[in-house]
Amino acid sequence: MASEADLKLLGTAVSPFAVRIRMALHMKGLPYEYLEQDLVNKSDLLVTSNPVYKKVPVLIHGGKPILESLAIVQYIDEVWSGKALNILPADPYQRATARFWAAYADDKLFAAYLGIFGAVTEVDRAEQVGETLAAVEQLEGAFIQSSNGKAFFAGDSVGFLDLVVGCHLFWLEAMGKMAGVAFLDTGKTPLLAAWAERFGETEVAKEAVPDADVVVEYAKKRQAAAAN
Ligand SMILES: N[C@@H](CCC(=O)N[C@@H](CS)C(=O)NCC(=O)O)C(=O)O
Incomplete structure (x- = not known):
């Protein structure tokens, strides 16, 4: 090793x-x-x-x-393949699918919620909120496909897509607070909303994920600096 x-x-x-x-x-x-x-x-x-x-x-x-x-x-x-659980799935098809959704989360979800942060007009902001909601709905489908009825994207425990999508949750919550929208809606995306709750309770998330208010503060400071 x-x-x-x-x-x-x-x-x-x-x-x-x-x-x-x-x-x-x-x-x-x-x-x-x-x-x-x-x-x-x-x-x-x-x-x-x-x-x-x-x-x-x-x-x-x-x-x-x-x-x-x-x-x-x-x-x-x-x-460190011999240490603790593997992060990526072993099966080549599942790996390829997980990589596809990872690229989707980073390209579409990240760009959409960052657009809320950077929006100058209300029209821009509403458009980015719509894009974010659409990306979250796609990820509900990804969760159904990947989890196979289990608790996490990777199955019974946290794996690659849990980390990849999970690291965006605190920003999603912060942007939701700033825009007055609940992006993880138990009505529209019930499985993803339940997963997000469950993921937040894991040791891995508790260890590394900051509170959403840290981002809200950061975003407000950046917006104030940009306005001066
Ligand atoms: N695709 C990159 C994205 C990294 C990224 O966007 N990092 C931001 C912080 S979240 C950064 O360092 N920005 C500084 C800059 O753009 O100058 C990755 O997955 O590592």
């Missing part, structure tokens, strides 16, 4: 993608040094580790940077 020593994570408290990595490291029981980053004044370490995008998260293992959160989760799962 590869060394667990010398694992560093560059992240920010409100980055869903960094939270995803914290959850994966927790699932595998891996100790790491967490280095909170300032995304306004980026550190040399961040810029030299991720010179292409200069974004968090970056996992540095034995001095080597691993980039992009989905690739990082897969790296962790492969390097």
Whole structure:
């Protein structure tokens, strides 16, 4: 097994993608040094580790940077495959399907709720709320397909899609509070809403996911700074 020593994570408290990595490291029981980053004044370490995008998260293992959160989760799962439960499904078809929905969550759900945060007019905001609701409804379908009637996307316990979708929940809640909308509606998306409750109670989520109010505060500060 590869060394667990010398694992560093560059992240920010409100980055869903960094939270995803914290959850994966927790699932595998891996100790790491967490280095909170300032995304306004980026550190040399961040810029030299991720010179292409200069974004968090970056996992540095034995001095080597691993980039992009989905690739990082897969790296962790492969390097420590013998440690704790596997994160990705073993079956190739299920892996491919999980990767499809992971890309969907990051492309569509993330872009939609971030659009609420960045909306300038009420019309823009309403459009982004609609896009977010549509993405959540698609993910209800993904949950039905993946969970096979069980508690989590991955079945009886938390796995890849639970981390990938789960890391977006605190932002979804925060944007819901700001827009006055309940994105996880027990009427429209009952299974996803129940899963979100269940996921929030897991050790993995409790360890890594911040309170939604942290994002609300962050969003208000950013909006106030943009208005000045
Ligand atoms: N696709 C990337 C997204 C990472 C990302 O968007 N990171 C944001 C924070 S949530 C960031 O570092 N932004 C800084 C910037 O854009 O300059 C991943 O999955 O790792």
